Amino acid sequence: METIYALSSASGRAGVAVLRVSGPRARAALEALTGEGVPRPRMAALRRFSDPETGAALDRGLALFFPAPASFTGEDVVELHLHGGRAVVTGVLSALARLPDLRAAAPGEFTRRAFENGKLDLTEVEGLADLIDAETEAQRVQALRQMEGALGQLYEGWRARLVRLLAHAEAEIDFPDEEVPGDLIAKLGPEIARLQAGIAAHLDDGGRGERLRDGIEVAIVGPPNVGKSSLLNRLARREAAIVSDEAGTTRDVLEVRLDIGGVPVTLADTAGLREAAGAVEREGVRRALERAERADLRLVVAAPDAGDFALARPGDIRLLNKIDLGAEVPAGVIGVSAATGAGLDLLEAALAEKVGLAYGVSEHPLITRARHREGLRECAAALVRAGEGSEADLVAEDLRLAARALGRITGRVDVEELLDVIFRDFCIGK
Structure with missing residues (x-):
């Protein structure tokens, strides 16, 4: 994994500029710039920053170290709080560029690494973007709630129920000779109906969340x-x-x-x-x-x-x-x-x-993007088909499609969960 760096605060002249470095070489980069060891985790320390090649002084500011996995990206992260003059920022970025195995981050790459390392799901990533763009109080409240996981938790709860339903359907198909309860498919019907009704009610919001955003x-x-x-x-x-x-x-x-x-x-x-x-x-x-x-x-x-x-x-x-x-x-x-x-x-x-x-802001999590609504509609349609089906393999396929549609919203689709539920619930093979 490459180590990346970027200016995290807004560009241009300011009182303070924040530079962020993330990856396996973050610690080494800070040591190269300061000639000292890293400060205690999550504790700000005053440091003098110099060009590692020439020794020329660059600035005097604060350094923070966030060791993996307790960081925004889930990797080792260094933050440099510098004076916000253009020459200071340019000088430090130039020094970082010349360090081995470091490169400038692509747009959104820090947040992408946070997602890939399980620190944020996709709805939380979108909530973070909305929070940065929020212009009004209501937008801020909605975005902060989404960034803190309210929407993702709702969808993950539904997906967990779907995974359990799918695991039961798969058990009847794949393990007919094992000790599993009979007529599983018929018993799934009421739970499928309840789940479908909950998603339908969530969809019937008049586009309130999208309008607020x-x-x-x-x-x-x-x-x-x-x-x-x-x-x-x-x-x-x-x-x-x-x-x-x-x-x-x-x-x-x-x-x-x-x-x-x-x-x-x-x-x-x-x-x-x-x-x-x-x-x-x-x-x-x-x-x-x-x-x-x-x-x-x-x-x-x-x-x-x-x-x-x-x-x-x-x-x-x-x-x-x-x-x-x-x-x-x-x-x-x-x-x-x-x-x-x-x-x-x-x-x-x-x-x-x-x-x-x-x-205005609702006390319940609201759909904020068209892709959420599309995934939820696809999920609800698959649940309707599953609730009307009687053949185990067809019901299982519709439940799989429903779970996949929900998983795409949060970015979490894990086939291994099915096996976990099957073996835990039925103790197949003892």
Whole structure:
């Protein structure tokens, strides 16, 4: 196994830069840079770092040593906490590059080694990536829960049950002359049904986890001159859109990114919906209709002097803008004034409630990626077939396919587990 190294903190000038080295030569690399032995495991020690070839001083910082297997990658790992100047980082990386049997790490290679050495399963790897990319509180909570194994533990629990079911089916096929209970296949039916129902309920989540991870879309729709762009600016708290009394000012879809109730939201201001006067405005209206159709939530805006709520559909938030002009606000409608900010707190509360209820963090682990959903659907379909089957070899094959589909999600597929369960449960061969 090669020893790899890389800058683990962000590139560019900073107060502190962290370099990581992982592999069998990590200890030797640290000793070469410092001329001293490694510090006590997991204890930071102040060290002077020098170029092993020239003896030139490179920096003075902290060194940490994590002996295998108690490290992120499961290998010997060294961390160097250096001053974050570009010249310091470049100098230390250059010195590492000249040491024997060391090479620069490929993108994601430290995490891949953690997976290959059993420190993380694939769902935890994905949770780590999501945690690094998290922009909102809800995203952070979901990613941290996944990185700590909540999703992987759920799927591994299901897979363990599947392995047991499959082992029992295999026992009836492979050891017909041994002392195993009769009619095993029929007895597996209720457990297969319970497992399939649990996975089906997990799948029936409305894409909540994926929406929280990727963000949701909210479209502002309505006729021209009702103040859609002004509302966008108010919600964004900046002048993101050009505002004019001239009808049809917005010709394209304008987006801003917001954090609403911890959920990442893309708020889209669309062109006013009317019979367009020219080709450019017609294209803007077409895009507005398309965006409104695929949005997760819509703010339908009218004004006392323009438009109505004919475009509204169930689940939309209906807004009457320009209430500073003295108009009466109908029941079920939120009155706002983009000019004065009146009613904006009510609008933001309604948005936070709808977004939070539909897409906020759940107390249960949620599906966060399309590949999870695909594997779970494949597993559930195989379980349905297994539950309807009566031939031991066909039932076993469907259970094997179901277990394999779950195993692909976490990255753990171990055929040896079948033999362990068979011999443990039935003491075959004594």
